[in-house]
Amino acid sequence: MTTPVLKLGIPAGSLQEATGELFRKAGYKISFPSRSYYPTIDDPEIHCTLIRAQEIARYVQDGSLDCGLTGHDWVVENDAKVTELAELVFSKVSRKPVRWVLAVPTESPIQTPKDLQGKRIATEVVNITRRWLASHGVTANVEFSWGATEVKPPRLADAIVEVTETGSSLRANNLRIVCDILTSTTRFIANDNAAVDPWKRRKMDDLILMLRGAMAAENKVGLMMNVRKADLEKVLAVLPAMLKPTISGLSDPNWADVMAILDEDAVRRLIPDLKRSGASGIVEFPLTKIID
């Protein structure tokens, strides 16, 4: 009997490095051999394929892949019938959702969707744009753009539908946002059959548990401190309520050891207060995974 295998699609391009980093933090040794599209991973039950984010949903839908990571936007663009198992918000690159917006030159007369009637619109998401136009009862000429979409107006297009995070690239090209079309984050999607196959589902659930454990530990740190029992209540009042700290007794019966998990950027606000409340020997240490 052969080993069962989970066929997993990894998005090539801008998300690739961040995805690799997340898997590594989750405890998987993944690497991307140069010139190969088959990342190696130290789990013989997982087979990775590197594919453009735009195409992953298509191949998950038809079963060429069991599951994959891709943007919600490309699931919609491909109109793919797949099961979404988790939303993954990780790493610098994708921490904030991306926005697909309709943008026009600053001085363009276009102010509302209706003004697009008969215009040329350049975009990478032709299907999303056409459906959105249809929902507004507008007919326009939607052209697939191979790249550098934001430099096309006004000479090569009247409007564009383009992805943006901060809007700075649009402003730099003298474009104005008319309205939002779609907001998207990274998703872990599964083929509908794979999602109900017991072995594959458990394999995917365990993988997602670990990915989430690694994401939860990003920007979190551990804090240990010694507290006189008399001060314990005051010290605990300073700590945020959401995560219950671990309190252990010390040899000296008048003292306790408190350990808490905190947001890295809350620490600098809390430490001065903890010290004022009587904590001493405060030590901060790094974490790599948190599973609550």
Next chain:
Amino acid sequence: MTTPVLKLGIPAGSLQEATGELFRKAGYKISFPSRSYYPTIDDPEIHCTLIRAQEIARYVQDGSLDCGLTGHDWVVENDAKVTELAELVFSKVSRKPVRWVLAVPTESPIQTPKDLQGKRIATEVVNITRRWLASHGVTANVEFSWGATEVKPPRLADAIVEVTETGSSLRANNLRIVCDILTSTTRFIANDNAAVDPWKRRKMDDLILMLRGAMAAENKVGLMMNVRKADLEKVLAVLPAMLKPTISGLSDPNWADVMAILDEDAVRRLIPDLKRSGASGIVEFPLTKIID
């Protein structure tokens, strides 16, 4: 009255650097400011736009651009109605024509176009592929591939139509070429109206003359040598017939100075013979343009 301007499309991506280099050799100071899609050029009558090669023909056809450099393949894929003014064969990157071929896994049963009936074909040139299939009376499922097409068979596609120069990338992915679909080189194309506008046509012709002058000088060198008049005939017999050498008299009436333009890689074959025929003081010097 405003300066007339020629709107010129420069292909972004793999051809960009080679194109810039060719323009520089032709005497134009062109540069590509980072993050801008408008290359600067020291001719106020030319306005450059950097666009993906795939899209140039489309924008030249509709008059957004007057002219541009792009591959013959993308003119065909876009089914663009444009005027072709010159074929440009330049630089390492594009010296050889590129071939679009139909390729399948080495062990695939597909041997002829007929065998593609009902199969999945991944390609960047969807229109070329569909027309070619139609010409063979075959119906197949042609899917647009966003990249890394050659790694898709056999799991994500049955066959691909992909560009190749040496075939090595295909072999590395265990693919076999079934047949050629299209051969392509770089072309200088013009909008049909621009091609008959007197000012624009002369501007384009002068530009093409200089580009050709620079291309002609690639891999050519100049050779000067002193020859006793008695040996002149023998020496001239060694030189290739196609380019007439320039012969000037020297102060010493028994000697002449011969200057010839030669292929760089012929020089090493010719010099030993020239020396044996009586040439002396042979000096090789570099050239930057040749307009005959």
Next chain:
Amino acid sequence: MTTPVLKLGIPAGSLQEATGELFRKAGYKISFPSRSYYPTIDDPEIHCTLIRAQEIARYVQDGSLDCGLTGHDWVVENDAKVTELAELVFSKVSRKPVRWVLAVPTESPIQTPKDLQGKRIATEVVNITRRWLASHGVTANVEFSWGATEVKPPRLADAIVEVTETGSSLRANNLRIVCDILTSTTRFIANDNAAVDPWKRRKMDDLILMLRGAMAAENKVGLMMNVRKADLEKVLAVLPAMLKPTISGLSDPNWADVMAILDEDAVRRLIPDLKRSGASGIVEFPLTKIID
């Protein structure tokens, strides 16, 4: 009502990266956008400005900045009236104090300050040098040096006052140290008014607490070990006296868990002894902050 803001000067140049690193360890996300002089920091109550170390004291004194990090030397050179809140000894770059020394060519007859009478002295610290000469009753020609001061003697200067850490650059330029002029470390300085403004002072004190917590953790590690209660006294005798270890009971009443914070380079000396004294399961783990 607007948010109060602390205007903080960060030294540009050689200390910049080390300062950024220290802030990051202290829990502040600080970054230096290329071509901007306003580092971003994830605390809306702090506004950073990147300024040459030489100028920070000047701008703190006149209130353009509330506070800043700079060398003691530049406070003295600028004769700045500011309040010094902390001495910061951090990172490779500034762990050791820097010395400003008087140096002359090895073979120079100059042996004492008196011998400088009437000589040419090149230096970046013109004021420090002049005051020092005056205190020795010596008159000399002090010239501001824009850089590469150590290569000027003997042709462009008779002596220099220059900064040195190991003296190797002086030796390489064939110079001999005559005497020390000033020793300097990095300081956290505040404008005199800001130092007594309650909100600003507390903000600065908290910031300094965190910076010190990060510095204290450099080269420190945590050590956990299991110790049979019978061996506890022997094991504790091995540990340095200065930091009290945390001792907690285990489920097994015969064993205790000891946690200690130690100098990283003491660990390799202590571990063999700890093991010989009966400690087992010794585990070393990294720390990022220590606030005692």
Next chain:
Amino acid sequence: MTTPVLKLGIPAGSLQEATGELFRKAGYKISFPSRSYYPTIDDPEIHCTLIRAQEIARYVQDGSLDCGLTGHDWVVENDAKVTELAELVFSKVSRKPVRWVLAVPTESPIQTPKDLQGKRIATEVVNITRRWLASHGVTANVEFSWGATEVKPPRLADAIVEVTETGSSLRANNLRIVCDILTSTTRFIANDNAAVDPWKRRKMDDLILMLRGAMAAENKVGLMMNVRKADLEKVLAVLPAMLKPTISGLSDPNWADVMAILDEDAVRRLIPDLKRSGASGIVEFPLTKIID
């Protein structure tokens, strides 16, 4: 009286960086000044010399060095009389033993050692090869190869004895492995006299203890979790038997805190099971040394 000193040889070349990294993890600040062959180390009782791995055994044997790290292969090649104190298996570069193999062109008729009679064999390990041939009663022409040994057959050699890890370089050069000659790992070797000198032996033993502590921590992590006492048995059953976890009581008498040291790549398999068994607040943290 002068400080006693341990003269330690560090292998230059491919193992150098990995060795430096291991020493740093073990708590020694070692650095390799460019253009110097004397690495600096922050222990005045150790004096390092950077030497080619091939030569270390020779200099340890004759007492020029007290000890050193080198491959077992070079000890054998030099036929060196030294004391081996430890086998070190560390870092990416040397985690797996290296194999010296006899290889021939794929299509060569050579199938057994006997077929080498009278052939040309190129290798860096001339002595090992000659002794191995002698043990098979074969006479062949063994030539010292200065490098690139694997490209020599079939034109410059009939066979080679070469080092390999995965065999991929041999396959790429169209070579076939006939048989193994020697397997080798990195060793800590000592001069026979140094090994029995009390001060040197204790110094070496302590150093080896720390190196082993650092190696043990590679790919290990710490896991802390809260467990209801009722679930303790179930949770402990999930953890691997080999390392006893540390269990401490919490303030809440119904809960315990469990800390375990685990293989990094086991964690992703164990965490889902630990959670199912009732563990909560699972936190993973990094370790730098483990001495059991």
Next chain:
Amino acid sequence: MTTPVLKLGIPAGSLQEATGELFRKAGYKISFPSRSYYPTIDDPEIHCTLIRAQEIARYVQDGSLDCGLTGHDWVVENDAKVTELAELVFSKVSRKPVRWVLAVPTESPIQTPKDLQGKRIATEVVNITRRWLASHGVTANVEFSWGATEVKPPRLADAIVEVTETGSSLRANNLRIVCDILTSTTRFIANDNAAVDPWKRRKMDDLILMLRGAMAAENKVGLMMNVRKADLEKVLAVLPAMLKPTISGLSDPNWADVMAILDEDAVRRLIPDLKRSGASGIVEFPLTKIID
């Protein structure tokens, strides 16, 4: 008797590479050993010293150097008494004169020099600024700026005097130019005594001749062409009048060979006309020096 030597100052910093390049084109092998301030040059009669441009005039005036290259601005700032032997306009870095301008925040009320009364002005050229203010009868507080001057207004200065080429850095910092203070180019300056010493003067004149020959060849090319004698007048009419072309006879008495030196960027305009006028076999070749 010892070799006489010319002591030459080379500007360190932004002009260094361009200066080195110019010397190399002029036929001098100059190189900048890392960490040395004495560039090597293959002329034993020249001794180079690398010094900041700001200081060269000072050291040329006092005779520490015989001559040097520096900006006119620094000659004025130092109020140096030196002899200017040549203006050098070379290379990308310094082809255009630099402008020192008075700049203020865009929204500042300062519109004329008079408005500066009592303001803080930051600048690297304190003396130039003070003299200029005095000439306008204005008293202001001029502070030496160690760098990043353009980011100081409005918080650290009311106005600045700063160097600019295109004004883009000023605009990026939201500054407005009020007026020009000084325009500057690179100069070859000599000590007054060195300028009248016969050996040194001839040495400097020869050096300047070669530097000018190299500068003249920048952006110039040679053009050779064959012209039927009947067309000679027409062809010569196309060539610019300023440089007389060289006309030589060929063996064929009806043809002549014309060689001309032309601006590189005129060539692309002239070649089409030359061809139309009857020139054939037009060949362009590079030049490295032109001395007319």
Next chain:
Amino acid sequence: MTTPVLKLGIPAGSLQEATGELFRKAGYKISFPSRSYYPTIDDPEIHCTLIRAQEIARYVQDGSLDCGLTGHDWVVENDAKVTELAELVFSKVSRKPVRWVLAVPTESPIQTPKDLQGKRIATEVVNITRRWLASHGVTANVEFSWGATEVKPPRLADAIVEVTETGSSLRANNLRIVCDILTSTTRFIANDNAAVDPWKRRKMDDLILMLRGAMAAENKVGLMMNVRKADLEKVLAVLPAMLKPTISGLSDPNWADVMAILDEDAVRRLIPDLKRSGASGIVEFPLTKIID
């Protein structure tokens, strides 16, 4: 009938890039594919192999190669019976002959070869050293050194035989040269049979002719100038005697055009004199080959 082929050895390592550059200047397109030991060359009659300089002579002697470039030192070290066809002195790397010297610590008592009796000598050229010692009637222990030979004395060797160009590496290691052992330059060597094979010999002679043409052009430039016939004698007197300049008549019968080939570093001395002698319109242009 198959194409005859010349098997050519190219030295890997420090000479590789310089050799490639020389071949390119000689008109051969040679390139070094990464990870291959078979450089590609655009002459189907030449087959290149990249081999360590130390081994080339051995393989040329036994006919595995027809010819190769290597140092004279390695011919001697291998005691190889080969035919030397040319000495090649090219490029920065090998323009000066290299010297193998005997060196000892500065303070060593060794002053003459005789003092080496019974000492340890480390070297890469074991055979050369042994023969040289024998010629002096000295017996010593010569050990093969795998590298970093110059750091071995005094602890790992009493003396070394090492290669040096400027002696600076020896001085930096506190070594003193006792005497020279061998001087070496790069040679073109041939197998004895290949040297008398007519096709191979002509192929090698033509190749050497081109290599020499490229070497002759290094550091040479062409100079063209217009000279009034009345000044011709004066101008010719300035030009060095060794290379006869080419003098051609101009259309204007009073003027002549003089072309000369000169050492690049003589030009800067000659041009001022040429100008003073009446030459005008002096133009310098680059050369790539000179075959006299």
